[in-house]
Amino acid sequence: EHIASFSHMSADHASFPLDSWLKCEQQALKAERKQLENYVHPQGLYTVRQTLARFLRLTRGVKCRPEQIVLGSGTQQLLRQLSSIMNPDTTYGIEEPGYQRLRHLLESEGRSVAYVPLDDQGVSMSYLEKSRVSAVITTPSHQFPTGIIMPISRRIELLNWAVTNENRYIIEDDYDSEFIYDADAVPSLQSLDGSNRVIYTGTFSKSLLPGLRISYMVLPVPLLEKYRDKLAFLMSSCSTLTQLTLQRFIETGEYQKHIKKMTKLYRVRRERLIEELEKAFERTIEITGANSGLHFVVTVKSERGEREILERAKALGLEVYGTSRFYQQVYTSTHPSLVIGFARLSEEQMEEAVTTLKEAVYG
Ligand SMILES: Cc1ncc(COP(=O)(O)O)c(/C=N/[C@@H](CCC(=O)O)COc2ccccc2)c1O
Helix, strand or coil, rough: CCCCECCCCCCCCCHEEEEEEHHHHHHHHCCCCHHHHHHCCCCCCCCHHHHHHHHHHHCCCCCCCHEEEEEEEEEEEHHHHHHHHHCCCCCCEEEEECCHHHHHHHHHCCEEEECCCCCCECCCCHHHHHHHCEEEEEECCCCCCCCCCHHHHHHHHHHHHHHHCHHHHEEEECCCCCECCCCCCCCCCCCCCCCCCEEEEEECCCCHHHHHEEEEEECCCCHHHHHHHHCCCCCCCHHHHHHHHHHHHHHHHHHHHHHHHHHHHHHHHHHHHHHHHHHHHHEEEECCCCCCCCCCEEEEEECCCCCHCCCCHHHHECCEEEEHHHCCCCCCCCCCCCEEEEECCCCHHHHHHHHHHHHHHHH
């Protein structure tokens, strides 16, 4: 067992509003027996999609009708469905560094994949324009793992890139968009898209629990028609009970209340952690990508490479991940960088965790 964890792969489960979730679940079980006795619409219950459409418009400016939403048991399942209705010779662009599980999924489906390097504003347009990528998968709200927030100017450039060729798409993975600290929420790419180029995906894994397995995708109308042609045989892949519970949880305002509470809690934790890190490491670290999400990146000036630092951290009982795991290419950098998550780190553990990290890096 770890003494402390900087894992970016966990939400703060201790703060999950179990009582109100259970209440919504019991109400759903009682009031919606009919729905539970049958198979529901392949895209998920229409009434749940109505709630989600309203919620996405309110929180992310996403413009869509319930018909365009597909509920799924995780982002990977939705991407698998999407890649089966898109042009088979699409080349998918994955951010480098980026979320490798989506790359593995696309490769396992035999799709062609290329990597798209980043600059300090997100996906590099100069690279994209020269590449054969026709569908770029991007995480503009808090780039995974660097934490870059894509500014509006780059979003416009990206949309212009997409409209210059009708085979081009942007898959906006709005992961980690719920928690924003010292930055204004930037409108989603989908809300700026007037040409049916953006497929918007999101998940409740971070704001609620990854184990609920409830994620969603918003299809532009032309792709919705393809979805109906090719995938009408599918059954909804996420539990009807979870769908109905989530609907109540949103409709009763519990969800927004939870986000407000967690944003306050995470903001305090993030500030405390940054203070502790700067105190312990003085000017030998650089902290980036800290303005939103549940993790940031710490780059250290140390002769030790990432692998050695992680091995030492492990031996000291500290869970922490490096950024090289998010590169398709071998990543050799002079200064190793670590993904520092703070969702699961309590304030009591913080000082010890930082001291242990310093021991791993410089000890
Ligand atoms: C970019 C990106 N997009 C979507 C997802 C979520 O996918 P879904 O849960 O299937 O909808 C992840 C999950 N990334 C996960 C793993 C990252 C890694 O492999 O190192 C981390 O996910 C969680 C982190 C905290 C709390 C809950 C989940 C994604 O990193």
